[in-house]
Amino acid sequence: MSEPNRPGANGAPHSQTLSRGIRVLEILADSDDALTIAEVAAALGVHRSIAYRILRTLEDHGVVIRDAAGAVRLGPRMAALARGVSRGLQTAALPELTSVANELGMTAFVTVLDRAEVVTLVSVEPRQAHATVAQRPGTRHPLGRGAPGIAIQSLLTAAQWADLGEDARRGEAAEVRTRGFATSHDEVIPGLASVAVPLVVPGAAPSALAVVYLGSEQSATEIGARLVRAAAAIAADLR
Numbered sequence: 001m002s003e004p005n006r007p008g009a010n011g012a013p014h015s016q017t018l019s020r021g022i023r024v025l026e027i028l029a030d031s032d033d034a035l036t037i038a039e040v041a042a043a044l045g046v047h048r049s050i051a052y053r054i055l056r057t058l059e060d061h062g063v064v065i066r067d068a069a070g071a072v073r074l075g076p077r078m079a080a081l082a083r084g085v086s087r088g089l090q091t092a093a094l095p096e097l098t099s100v101a102n103e104l105g106m107t108a109f110v111t112v113l114d115r116a117e118v119v120t121l122v123s124v125e126p127r128q129a130h131a132t133v134a135q136r137p138g139t140r141h142p143l144g145r146g147a148p149g150i151a152i153q154s155l156l157t158a159a160q161w162a163d164l165g166e167d168a169r170r171g172e173a174a175e176v177r178t179r180g181f182a183t184s185h186d187e188v189i190p191g192l193a194s195v196a197v198p199l200v201v202p203g204a205a206p207s208a209l210a211v212v213y214l215g216s217e218q219s220a221t222e223i224g225a226r227l228v229r230a231a232a233a234i235a236a237d238l239r
Contacts, residue, residue: 144168181224
């Protein structure tokens with residue numbers, strides 16, 4: 001029997017089963033390893049049998065796969081679905097991300113605002129580097145943390161802040177409008193630094209172009225200047 005619709009936060013009905021299925025995908029996306037059904041159930045806060053039914057449905061659609069031990073992870077179908085998200089931005093960004101990543105020896109990526117979180121849309125790791133940092137598409141973190149979030153904040157209007165609330169607001173966002181880039185260290189992942197610039201994409205959510213790295217001989221100003229040029233090229237390609 002399907003679960004009844006229930007009122008959501010805005011008073012409109014919603015499907016609890018669909019909501020749980022989406023949450024399972026988010027749980028798997030946030031995990032570096034395959035998860036057991038019991039682990040998914042615990043993260044979801046439901047009985048194992050409910051988690052099993054949800055996972056079986058997702059598996060039927062190819063967005064979840066199970067290994068020989070029965071652990072689950074996102075399936076290849078998710079990559080196909082992800083390609084359709086902001087397709088124009090991904091297409092325009094990839095050449096610039098590749099150039100930045102290889103030139104700076106850092107992982108370069110584009111993030112977009114999703115409610116009160118910053119989500120990685122597309123990323124490129126450098127071809128040759130002693131140590132690289134993985135920044136997987138779908139990775140998310142709070143808007144108030146990290147250089148990409150600060151860069152995105154510099155684009156937000158008063159109306160957008162009214163919807164988001166003031167808790168995430170960073171004073172450094174005002175500086176981004178002057179110097180053009182934001183920096184952070186140890187904010188999202190301990191030991192890692194990031195530089196980000198705002199990315200204005202007509203018709204899209206506020207975005208940022210960023211790099212993340214362990215260490216660099218280049219100054220944040222030099223890195224920021226390179227990102228500003230890349231962001232301008234992406235924006236020009238989207239016009």
